[in-house]
Amino acid sequence: MKRILALAIIGLILLVLIVRVAQGEMPNPFTDLEGFGIWFAALLTLAIISFLYDDNPVYKFAEHLFVGVSAAYWMVMGFWSTLVPNLFGKLAPGWTMSLFLSERAELTRDPLWFMYFVPLAFGVLLLLRLTPKGGHLSRWSLAFILGTTAGLRLIAFLTADFMGQIRGTLKSVSGYTPAAIAGGATSYSFETMFWDLIAVIAILAALSYFYFSKEHKGAFGRFARVGIWVLMVTFGAGFGYTVMGRIALLVGRIEFLLVEWLQVL
Amino acid sequence: MKRTIPLLITGIVGAVLVIAYFIPHPPFDSLREDFSIFFDIIAAVAFILGGGNLIKMHGNRVSRREEGWGYSLVTVVGFLVVLAIGLTKVGNPDGFRGSSVTAAGSLFDYAYQFVFRPCAATMFALLAFYVASASFRAFRAKNLEATILLLVAFTILIGRTFVGAWMTSWLPDSLHFLTIPYLAEKIMVVLNYAGNRAIMIGIALGIVSTSLKVIIGIDRSYLGSD
Amino acid sequence: MSRFYRIVEAINELDKRWVFLVVGLAVVTATIFRLTFPEVPTEMVEAIYEKVENLPAGSRVVLPFDYDPGSEPELQPMADAFVRHCAEKGHKMYFIALWPLGQSMVAGVIDNVLREEYPDLVYGEDYVDLGFKAGNEGVIAVILTDLKKLYTTDSRGNAIDRIPMMQGISSIRGFDLILSVSAGYPGLKEWVQYGGTPGNIPVAGGCTAVQAPLLYPYYPDQLLGLMGGIKAAAEYEYLVMEGYPKFKERPTRYLTALIRMGPQTVAHLSIVFFIVLGNVTFQILRRRRRRMN
Numbered sequence: 014m015k016r017i018l019a020l021a022i023i024g025l026i027l028l029v030l031i032v033r034v035a036q037g038e039m040p041n042p043f044t045d046l047e048g049f050g051i052w053f054a055a056l057l058t059l060a061i062i063s064f065l066y067d068d069n070p071v072y073k074f075a076e077h078l079f080v081g082v083s084a085a086y087w088m089v090m091g092f093w094s095t096l097v098p099n100l101f102g103k104l105a106p107g108w109t110m111s112l113f114l115s116e117r118a119e120l121t122r123d124p125l126w127f128m129y130f131v132p133l134a135f136g137v138l139l140l141l142r143l144t145p146k147g148g149h150l151s152r153w154s155l156a157f158i159l160g161t162t163a164g165l166r167l168i169a170f171l172t173a174d175f176m177g178q179i180r181g182t183l184k185s186v187s188g189y190t191p192a193a194i195a196g197g198a199t200s201y202s203f204e205t206m207f208w209d210l211i212a213v214i215a216i217l218a219a220l221s222y223f224y225f226s227k228e229h230k231g232a233f234g235r236f237a238r239v240g241i242w243v244l245m246v247t248f249g250a251g252f253g254y255t256v257m258g259r260i261a262l263l264v265g266r267i268e269f270l271l272v273e274w275l276q277v278l
Numbered sequence: 279m280k281r282t283i284p285l286l287i288t289g290i291v292g293a294v295l296v297i298a299y300f301i302p303h304p305p306f307d308s309l310r311e312d313f314s315i316f317f318d319i320i321a322a323v324a325f326i327l328g329g330g331n332l333i334k335m336h337g338n339r340v341s342r343r344e345e346g347w348g349y350s351l352v353t354v355v356g357f358l359v360v361l362a363i364g365l366t367k368v369g370n371p372d373g374f375r376g377s378s379v380t381a382a383g384s385l386f387d388y389a390y391q392f393v394f395r396p397c398a399a400t401m402f403a404l405l406a407f408y409v410a411s412a413s414f415r416a417f418r419a420k421n422l423e424a425t426i427l428l429l430v431a432f433t434i435l436i437g438r439t440f441v442g443a444w445m446t447s448w449l450p451d452s453l454h455f456l457t458i459p460y461l462a463e464k465i466m467v468v469l470n471y472a473g474n475r476a477i478m479i480g481i482a483l484g485i486v487s488t489s490l491k492v493i494i495g496i497d498r499s500y501l502g503s504d
Numbered sequence: 505m506s507r508f509y510r511i512v513e514a515i516n517e518l519d520k521r522w523v524f525l526v527v528g529l530a531v532v533t534a535t536i537f538r539l540t541f542p543e544v545p546t547e548m549v550e551a552i553y554e555k556v557e558n559l560p561a562g563s564r565v566v567l568p569f570d571y572d573p574g575s576e577p578e579l580q581p582m583a584d585a586f587v588r589h590c591a592e593k594g595h596k597m598y599f600i601a602l603w604p605l606g607q608s609m610v611a612g613v614i615d616n617v618l619r620e621e622y623p624d625l626v627y628g629e630d631y632v633d634l635g636f637k638a639g640n641e642g643v644i645a646v647i648l649t650d651l652k653k654l655y656t657t658d659s660r661g662n663a664i665d666r667i668p669m670m671q672g673i674s675s676i677r678g679f680d681l682i683l684s685v686s687a688g689y690p691g692l693k694e695w696v697q698y699g700g701t702p703g704n705i706p707v708a709g710g711c712t713a714v715q716a717p718l719l720y721p722y723y724p725d726q727l728l729g730l731m732g733g734i735k736a737a738a739e740y741e742y743l744v745m746e747g748y749p750k751f752k753e754r755p756t757r758y759l760t761a762l763i764r765m766g767p768q769t770v771a772h773l774s775i776v777f778f779i780v781l782g783n784v785t786f787q788i789l790r791r792r793r794r795r796m797n
Contacts (some may be wrong), residue, residue, distance in 0.1 A: 026496055050392030058394065061400040065326055065407055065524045078351040079397035081356030084332045086394055089364030089386065090604035093379045094636045098656050100319050115375045119663035120656060132316040136323035143330045149280050154320055157291055158282035159492055159500050162297025165645055165698070167489035173697040173726060174482035176477050181725035206361040208464065212472045219476030239450075249427040249471025250465055251717045253434025254732060256409050258578060258713030260431035260531070260736040260771040263406035264764045265577020266399055267535050278536065307649065314646045315654055318639025325604075325638065363792050378635070382615055390608055395573040402574035406771070410527045411520040414778040418786050428779070433774055436703045438735045439769040440541030463546060466720060475721035 029149040039276050053276040058266060100136070103129040182216060215243045285495045292493030332357060360389050431466055437462025509792060516785040523778060530774040531767045539766030545739040552708045552729030553589070553743040555681060561594035563680040564673075568695060568709075569613070571687035572605035575712050577717040580609075581761035582710040582737035583685045587613050588751070588758070589744050591622045596669050597631040598679075602643055602690045607659060617766040628667045635659025644698040651675050677703045684709030690793075692719060696726050710736060734768055737761035 033039045041049035060075040099117070101109040106120035114120070123129075139154035141147030186209055221233065222240030229237045270278050291313055298310035331448040336350035336357075344350075367374050379386055403464040419425040436442040442458035449457055455464075491497035545553070559565070567586065571579045575739045590597050599610040610633050618625055625631060634655050637643045646654045650672060652664050664670050676682070682705055686692040692709045696719075700707035708729040711719060716732025723730050731740060736763040751758040 044386060050388055052473075054392045054396035057396045058400045061397060061404065064404065066521060072344075073353035074352055075348050075397060077353040078356045078393065079401070080332070080354035081336075081358075082360050082389060082393050083398070084329045085357045085360035085364060086390065087325045087604050088329040088361060089379060090607065090636055091322035091638050092365065094604075094607065094659070095318060095322035095638045099315065099637075099654065102656060110305060113375060114657065114661045117662045117666070118657045119666065129319075130314060132319040135316065135320050139320060139323050139327055140330065143334060144326060152280070152284045153287060155324075155500055156287040157560070158317065158324075160288035160291030161295065161313055162644060163288070163492040164292040165314070165641055167292075167296055167486055167493070168299045169641065169694075169697040169702075170482040170485040170489075173701040174478050175486070177701055177726055178479050178482070178721055181644075182475065208468050212468045212475075215469055215472030216476050219473050220479065223476065223480050241423060242468055243473045243476075245423045245426040246430050246465060246469040247477070247717070248468040249430030250434050251425070251714075253431045253438070254713040254717050256413070256431075256435060256772070256775055257438060257733050257735065257768070259402075259406040259409045260768055260775075261578040261713065262399065262574070263403040263531055263765065263771070264528075264535065264734075264767045266396075266403040267531050267767070268577075268764070269396070269399075271535060273530075276739060278538070286632075311646055311650055311653055314642040317642040318637055318646070318654065321640065321642070322638035323794045341561075352514075375661070377612070377661070378607075378633075382611065387608075387611075394605075395576075398573040399576060403577075405529075407524040407527055410775050410778060411523045413775055414518070414523050414782045415520070416585070417779050417782060419783055428783070431764070432776060432779070439772050440543075441769055441773060443544065459544070466717065467723075468640050471720040471723075474718055478718075478721050481530050 033275075039274070051274055055270060056157075057271060062266075100129060100133060104133065182213055186213055215239075220245045281498065281501055284501055285498065289493055289495055292489070296493070329357065329361070356393075360386070360393075363389065433458060433462050433465060437465075509789075512785050512788050515781065516789060526778075527612075527771060527774055530770045534767035534770040537766075538763060539770065540763055541765060541767070541769060543735075543738045543742040543762060545743050546736070548729045549731055549736050549739040550725060550729075550743065551724070552683075552731060553740060555706065555708060555728055556586070556589050556593060556595070556683070558717075559593065559595060559680055563593075563595045564598065564678075565590055565595045566598045566600060566676055566679050566682045568600045568602060568610045568682065568684045568686070568691075569606040570602045570691040571609060571685060571712075572603055575687035576609070577764070578712050578734050578737070579685050579687060579710060580612075581734065581764070582731055582740055583609065583613055584760070585619050585737065585740045585744050586683050586685065586710075587617050588621070588748075591618065591625060591630075592744075592748055594630075595680075598669075599631065599633045600647075601636040602640060602694070603687075604636050604638075607633075610635075611661075628662070629669055632667055632669055633659045641694045641698045644690075644694060647676050648699055648703050649675050649677075675703075676705060679705055681705075682707045682709070684711075686711050686715070688712070688715060691715070692727075692730075693722075696722050701726055710740075734761050734764055738765045740755065 030039065033150075034041050040051045042049040042052040057075050060071045063069055064072040074110045093113075097109060097113045098120070101113065102118070102120045103123055103126055106122055110116060110118050110120050135154040135157055138147075138150045140151075142151035186206070218236055218240035220240070222229075222244065224237075227233060268278075294309050295313060298306040317381075325465045332355060333354060338344075339350040340347045340354060347403060363369075364379055367377075367379055368385045369388075370377050370379070370381050370386075372381070377384075381387065382392070417428060417431075418430045433442075436445070437458045445456040454460055488497065492500070556565075567583075567590070569583060571583075587597065599614070601607045601610055614627075614631070616631060618631060627633075635658060637654060639646075643654065652670075655664050657663055658667060676699065682695050682699055684695045684707065686693045686695075686709060692707070692711050692715070695709070696707050699705055706728050708727060710731035711733075713733025713735075716730065716736075719727065719730055719732075731737060738759075741751075741759050741761050745759065756763065
């Protein structure tokens, strides 16, 4: 009985959709690529949403298709945006223009063009990771990546996230309003100074919680406990914003189904 | 030798980039630029590595007819089709050499609009449901800290919508500091800002020490085992 | 066990699919009825609006679009609002992407906003799409000193030196503003760390609501304004609408975020309801267990 009811409902929905397509109230998947694309996108959307009920083959199909398509997308973008102009274009500009780009690119040979054999070599070594025996040579490329990342990040985090944050904290205690700190007119605000003082105390309390070289006992322990509360507020705010963010994504998909596919709005 | 050369590469590259900050003159400034560009190129090759690995893994599954090989076939076919139309720029208005690979009207753009985009967006949209379910099942005020977290989350959830303003709109101006939007803003701009600043300072110190360990060669975990 | 406690236990162990159904229906209903509410802009969003508004016409603005379709519902409205505002003010827009899919986002904005609503703007003179480059923060590090070393062509294959608005530009130092739209790594944080702070370039932008709390410490010293999520996008749309009343004529096109705040509000309330319900049942059952022990 339940199966018959379910089939009847599905049949009714299909009938309504067919009638609406025939009347031109919905995109027609048989007349143009755009219409077919919207239907395909809508069916993929519903396939993935079906996971909410239970894992099923339709969802698995959509998931695996997504994995394959996204990997190819990234590869294609990496090839056309970086490898062609910045590697092939540097090593052999004329050949690159005649094969991949038009004369509009106007690529010319750099005086130090031979240096680009270095990233070419590292790139080939990285791809050796796919071979059974060449994996250890890919460590050279990984070493280059690690070295660059470590070098860039050491300076960036030290200047922006360490010194920058301490400087910002000290500046804010001086009573300047946000407009003044951003480069506007100098002005003194008691309310701002009060809240900034609270913020500084909260920062110190949270930092003291992370200081494990001293036992959290006595006055320091109590101050560290205040730090835990500050962190709880931080995590609560993070949770609230996370919920907000995820809901927005759902609203977007529902809009696509109702506006672009079903065209009921 | 297997580990020495990679360690030397890491050390030299990392050291040059750090020194370039303090001595922004030749040869360090141009070396810094060149190393960054080389990094960008190698990062693009890493995309090819990722694709190759995917084909290897799923291809093996298909060839051995392992469990779920049909789905792996879907992955491989989807990958190869999009790769082909992307590398050959099928349907691009200005042809193979003329326009951007993402030009409107190309098959690659259609693959993005009607396959990639709905799948990616819906995958992330599912999280809304799981956040709601997790909130219902796990978000319990069991102790003081959890209660603080809960109350703050409430204030933010309601304060960042019109309902928060409406609920406390009856309060007089002298008590505007008790209105939910004001409280939500102060929580974000004062307490959340303070907590995240402390976390950021801690993370910065951690990153600096880890980067130094990698450059100097103390941390060799990225090299894997022999 | 009494009937009351049986009901409470049943609610406490409610199948998660009922929760999914309620949230889904709440969002669908609110979307169908197009519930909209007024928005009050906050200080951080106003700071960004004022910065863009007060820059003289012809100012150079870098617009990095570092997001993908997964965050499009949250970030596309703010990206569209930024571009419309910059176009209205006559700023030179330099689009860039650190995410591979960001290039498609840029292409979408150029097609749907600039070409349709500002057909007088000329590519290469008023806006340019430099495209995606792999390398994450490495890209920012390079373009801070020598942009043309990395960007030899734009995303359409045109030589960079042939593009009128790229004449005389060697790096992004000296640009008037970096207005980033980001969904994660690399994104707004990296633009602050590797671009704004070392290059002394004003940075502002929007990010997903998930990322926003983590970026608050940069405000206002290193980030002149921050827009977190769809709510902030709605506030910015409201400001642009108030500043340029022509956008009131077609709200479904120009006020996407404002319209989405309706279902957003309803969904928030449903989640708050479930949290309260879960805690009430938890407390009732906890007290009962304590009494029995």
